[in-house]
Amino acid sequence: xxxxxxxxxxxxxVGYLAHEHCQFNGAIVDTGAGRTSxxxxxxxxxxxxxxxxxxxxxxHLSDIVNAAGGTRAFTDAMAFLEWQYQKVVxxxxxxxxxx
Numbered sequence: 001x002x003x004x005x006x007x008x009x010x011x012x013x014v015g016y017l018a019h020e021h022c023q024f025n026g027a028i029v030d031t032g033a034g035r036t037s038x039x040x041x042x043x044x045x046x047x048x049x050x051x052x053x054x055x056x057x058x059x060h061l062s063d064i065v066n067a068a069g070g071t072r073a074f075t076d077a078m079a080f081l082e083w084q085y086q087k088v089v090x091x092x093x094x095x096x097x098x099x
Contacts, residue, residue: 009034026076040075048091 013031016022028039047063049056057064074080089095 026078028075028077038075040073041077041080042071042073044071048087050088050091050093 010031013029013036017024017029028041030037030039044065044067045063047060049060072083074083085096
């Protein structure tokens with residue numbers, strides 16, 4: 001079989017992602033050089049400060065980078081955004097009403 005050019009390799013993934021039977025929704029799919037993989041976001045619990053300043057970032061740097069306190073991995077962008085939203089609302093931000 002002849003080698004496909006790079007744009008053909010990527011377009012095969014795009015074709016699947018656009019297909020009605022595609023099982024991905026909100027996923028981050030990476031493709032290049034014939035390799036396709038699922039990417040995911042992983043983050044620490046961090047900290048929330050609704051009055052964030054450079055000083056509060058400095059003072060909470062250990063909370064920001066502490067993976068020992070637990071990490072969360074997300075393969076779905078919407079799950080990631082929902083988790084972020086819940087953390088901020090729990091810290092006292094006003095909930096946003098769906099429009």
